[in-house]
Amino acid sequence: MPLSLLLKLLILPIYLLLPFTLNWSLGPWPWLLPFVIWIVLILVNAMAEVLRSRR
Amino acid sequence: MEPNWQLLLAAGLAYLLLLFLSAYAAERAWLPKSLVRHPMVRLLALGVYCSAWAFYGSVGMAAELGYGYLAYYVGLAIALVFSAVILRPVLELAKNYQLASLADLFAFRYRSRWAGLLTTLAVLLAMLPMLALQIQAITDSITLLDPNTRAWPVALLICLLLLLFSVLFGARDVSPTEQHPGLIFALAFESLFKLIALLVLGGVALFELLDNWGMDVFNLNSVPPEFVLTTPALQPVQWFSLLLMFISAPLVLPHLFQLLFREDADLPRIRLASWAFPIYLLLMALPVLPLLWAGQGLLGPDNPEYYALGLGMALDKPWMVWLAFLGGLSAAAGITVLAAIALASMMLNHLVLPFHKPRFDRDVYRWLLWVRRLLIGVVVILSYTLYLFLNQVQSLSSLGIIASTGLLQLLPGILGLLFWSGANRKGYLAGLVVGLAVWASSLLFPMLTTSLDFAERLPLHFAMNHDQWSHTTLLSLGLNTLVFILVSVFTKTPRDEQEAAQTCVITSVDRRHRLPLKALNANEFIDALRRPLGQIMAEQEVKRALKQLGSPLGEYRPYALRRLRDTIEANLSGLMGPSVAQALVDRYLPYVVEGENNRDDIYFFEQRLDGFHHQLTGMAAELDRLRRHHRETLYNLPIGVCSLADDGEILLWNRVMAEMTGISEDQAIGARLDSLPAHWYDLLDSFLKSTTTKLTVEQPDPGSQGKRWFSLHRNAAERQAEGIVILLEDETENKMLESELVHSERLASIGRLAAGVAHEIGNPITGIDCLAQDLKYAENREDIEQIGQQIREQALRVTKIVRSLVNFSHAGQDEDKSEHQPYSLQQVVQDAIDLLSLSRDVNPVIFINEVPAQLIVLCDAQRLSQVFINLLGNARDASPANEVIRVIATGEEESVVVEVIDRGGGINQNDLDHIFDPFFTTKEVGKGTGLGLFLAYSIVEEHYGHISAESPAFATEGLGTRFIIRLPLHRVLPEVTS
Structure with a gap:
């Protein structure tokens, strides 16, 4: 399986559980947490797309 | 200054005029081409997805479902993450076969005009609440700001303007691959405008929270309790129901389909959108919660959907009011225009053309154009009519969810189209009917009846049980899928559908059969198509297809003629829909079918593999490498090699063969033996008809006045799997x-x-x-x-x-x-x-x-x-x-x-x-x-x-x-x- 697809599959469960990530709140960033996680997921997806385009 | 409805209407018209001008400037090339064609413009145009429902309705959804509103954005983001699996196959089908809409796709895959018709009706029925929502958002916003507004004339005026915009920039000409650069630029402009508007409004709301309530903007615990208590916990079933709706959005929403797969779409753009567009979605989602909390604090629990609008009035900042109003108008206008254009195209191909053909003694292209314009008007009028009927009773989110649930019924059909070759039209139609029936009885009709029963705005709740909509969503989809699978499994799939499945299903291989056509050259194509299309259109379409293939008017090779037929069918599909195109081509450009034909079109298969070889991985890539190596070996043998099918079509003609005969590979492959120059045809034909496996003959040398000696060999076996292989050797020197x-x-x-x-x-x-x-x-x-x-x-x-x-x-x-x-x-x-x-x-x-x-x-x-x-x-x-x-x-x-x-x-x-x-x-x-x-x-x-x-x-x-x-x-x- 290509690494790009593996990365996308890894971030999929986090996307699916995004609104429930508030329960994971550690520290002072509760309501922004889903958005911060979402930014990370976007960056991981971008990296996967770069890997795919190189392949 | 309190805005009155006349001022608001004037401002709205001025903004729409600005959109007109931007589209016009792009069309007339007043703006630099590098700007109009910039990838960011295409990317921003996708922002049309964030309609008035996103601008206003998200805040309402956040008030009802908490973080559940994120499903609207995250659903589409997930679909884009997996664009390679979900969107790319659709893009390839849409491009190769000129499929303009989801209905075209279904009609092509399931080889049924009824599939196209029912899909069109389903999409139209489901989209009308969505479009009514947009009109309602505009009139609601004016009514909220000026309660003296007479909503329906204002709505009518707005609708007429949007209709004009759609016709001017979305229906200017008719061609299989028509583009609308002006419209795309205008959509990008409105997407950027509404994003900036929402971010500014959210920023002000956040500042207000920080300033007035001393809220630590990062800490939820510092938010006053009255805010938190009114935000219910999100139920998982609600979340996953919403996700399902919005994951399927790029495929089922006609305006997104138009943007992703029709408007100059290509793979790099989809790849860019897959990671860059979620950034836009995130930015649109970010201001929603601050707006919600600020609105709850300043405006109370009523009308949360219009907090963005009311905030400006509460804070006595008129510019915020104007910004919110114009942002909402922008969001509503974009989707209305594009959806009307997309729906009109769908209706033309599947509701009009199958039942009423144009007269071919007239200009058919002009007829198609005017009917499409008329249908855009029909869509706008229907949307307006529904808006009037609903009487502004339903909330924006209610309308949005009803529409999305209806559109979701197409998802099983799409998955079957792409991933299951056993799916057939009976299964698809049965499943769709069942799903739509559950949806209509549970959501659509109650929406209509409550609009009659109630005079005041209803909350998001659709019935006594406020979870009914999520259960309805899952139930309708579940029944749809079940019926689809059962009927497909227990009914027979016709042969033409099986062949279409080979083309569409991503795990299948498109195996074409090598069949001779009744028409033997391009001129005969024109003669054959003259009857259904008229002389002008027949000539134009055949010449267009020849130009796309790079073939001359005198093309005679059977392989090239088959590709010509496919290209003509694809182009006609872009104009008239796949059902009409396929029926027309099957009738007037038929194949000559003699008995059971299992002859594969090897050359077509090789060409397809060559186009996809860089996408193969693992064992498939290794096998393909081996195939290419063997082909190169054959091609570069120091002896002429020619492979003939048993019907005389040339399948292989290597380099040495081309040098010795003076007939290039392009001229030979796909041609029949009898189309070769006379002396070569006579030689090869007489050798094939003889019983000898070796022959030495003398042939004139095309390069000089002399003669050359050639020896021909062939295998002794009577019949090979793919015909006969002939070797040609130059014996002149030996002789x-x-x-x-x-x-x-x-x-x-x-x-x-x-x-x-x-x-x-x-x-x-x-x-x-x-x-x-x-x-x-x-x-x-x-x-x-x-x-x-x-x-x-x-x-x-x-x-x-x-x-x-x-x-x-x-x-x-x-x-x-x-x-x-x-x-x-x-x-x-x-x-x-x-x-x-x-x-x-x-x-x-x-x-x-x-x-x-x-x-x-x-x-x-x-x-x-x-x-x-x-x-x-x-x-x-x-x-x-x-x-x-x-x-x-x-x-x-x-x-x-x-x-x-x-x-x-x-x-x-x-x-x-x-x-x-x-x-x-x-x-x-x-x-x-x-x-x-x-x-x-x-x-x-x-x-x-x-x-x-x-x-x-x-x-x-x-x-x-x-x-x-x-x-x-x-x-x-x-x-x-x-």
Whole structure:
């Protein structure tokens, strides 16, 4: 399986559980947490797309 | 200043005019092309997805479902993350087959106009609440700001303006691949504007929270409790229901389908959108919660959907009010325009054209254009009508969820289309009907009836149980899927659907059959299409397709004609929908189907593989590499290779074949054998029809005035899996060498004869000399005449000997060989015997010519006599003195068998297999060149004959050799045309 697809599959469960990530709140960033996680997921997806385009 | 509805309307019209101008500027190239065509513009245009529902309705959804509102954004983001699996196959189908909408896709895959029709009706029915939502958002916002507003005239005016915009920029011409750069630029502009508006509004709200309530903006615990208590916890079933709706959004929303798969769509753009567009979605989602909390604090729990609008009024900041109003208008306008255009195209292809064809004595393109404009109007009017009917009772989120649930019923069909070759139209239609029935009964009709029953705005709750909508979503989808699977499994799938599945399903291979078409060239295509399309349109479409393929008007190759047919069908699909296009092409450009045809179009398959080889991975990539290696090997063989299907279509034509024949690979492959130049067709055809597996022939050299020799080979098997393979080898150099050898051998023969010739000529000369001396003493006339006659006889004898020698030495020297002529075989043998008799020999033998006089062969007499000179010469050398050497010939029906039989020492069994090899000799050094029998073999082959040897000829006595030559008799020899 290509690494790009593996990365996308890894971030999929986090996307699916995004609104429930508030329960994971550690520290002072509760309501922004889903958005911060979402930014990370976007960056991981971008990296996967770069890997795919190189392949 | 309190905005009144006239001012708001004027501002709205001014903004729409600005959008008009931006679109117009882009169309007229007033703006730099680099800006209009920039990838960011295409990316931002996707922001049309964030309609008024996102701008206003998200805040309402957040009030009802908490973080559940994120599903609207995250759903589409997930779909884009997996664009390679979900979107890319659809893009390829849409591009290759000119499929303009989801209905086109279904009609193409399930080979059914009913699939297209029902899909169109489902999409239209589901989209009307979505479009009514947009109109309601605009009028709600005006009504909220000025309660004296008369909503319906305002809504009508807005609708008319949007209709005008749609027609001007979305229906300007008709072509299979029409683009709307102005419209795209305007959509990008409105997406950017509403994003900035929402971010600014959210920023102000956040600042307000920070400032007025001392809220730690990062810490939820610092938010006043009244905010948190009104945000209910999100139920997982609600979240996953919403996610399902919005994950399918890029496929089921007609305006997104138009943007992703139709408007100059290509793979790099989708790839960019897959990671960059979620950033836009995140930015649109970010301000929602601050707006919600600020609105709850300042405006109370009523109308959370319009907090963005009310915030400005509460804070006494008019610019915020204007910003929110224009942002909402922008969000509503974009989707209304694009959805109307997309729906009109769908309705034209699946609701109008299947039932009402244009008259082809008129301009069909103009007719299509005007009907499409009319249908845009129909869509806008229907949306307005529904808006009026709903009487602004439903909340924006209610309408949005009803619409999305309806559209979700198409998801099983899409998944079947892409991933399941067993899906068929009966299953799809049954599932869709069941799903729509559940949706309509649970959501749509209650929406309509509550609109009649209630006069005031309803909350998000649809019924007594506020979770009903999520359960309805899952139930309708579940039943839809179940019925789809069951009906597909238990009903038969027609053959045309199976073939369509091979094209669409991503795990299948598109296997086309190699079928001949009834139309034999491009002009016949035009003639065939003249009846359904009219002369002008038929010519235009055929020429357009030829141009796309890079083929000339005189195209005749069957492979190219099949591609032409496919391209015409794809282009007509873009104009009229796949159902109409397919029916038209099937009827007027039919294949000639003879019995069960399982002949795969190998060349088409190879071309497809070549286009996709960079996408293969793992074992598939390795196999493809191996295929390419073998193909390169075949292509670069130092011998001409041609592969023919059993119907005469050329499947393979390698480089050497192209060089030797002067016919390029492009001209040959896909063509039929009978379309090759006459001399090559005659040669290959006669070789194929003969039973021989090897043939050597002479052909004119296209590069010079001379000729070339070629040998053809083919396999002995009667039938191969894919026809016949022919090898073509250039034997010209070998033949020239052979010709030189023959000449050398001839001269050597003459050399061997020299001593005998000198003696044979010397005898009559001596005789003439004696007779001349006797003449001096002749006394009477009678004696003189007698001596004169004797002198003449001796002179004739010398002449005959000299003429034979001259003829023999000259034969074979000329480049322009004489063609084979009918000649008496008996005379050929006798000429050889006469020449051999000239030489003095230690072993005088007796030659007996028993060849019947009536046997005629088509031959080069001098070359054929060389054969007998060699055979009889060898027989004489091997025979004892005074032994008899016979030449016997027996005529059969089509050939003659000549036997040269001696009673000499015979040939060793070990040597028998090599006697025809060049330079093989059993004679002492200097006695023979070893080329005699080799040349004899070549010359007999040239004459389409065969030579063999048997030794011993007389088995009981164990002596002698028999050479057997089989030659065709003159009457049945095939002509080799040049």
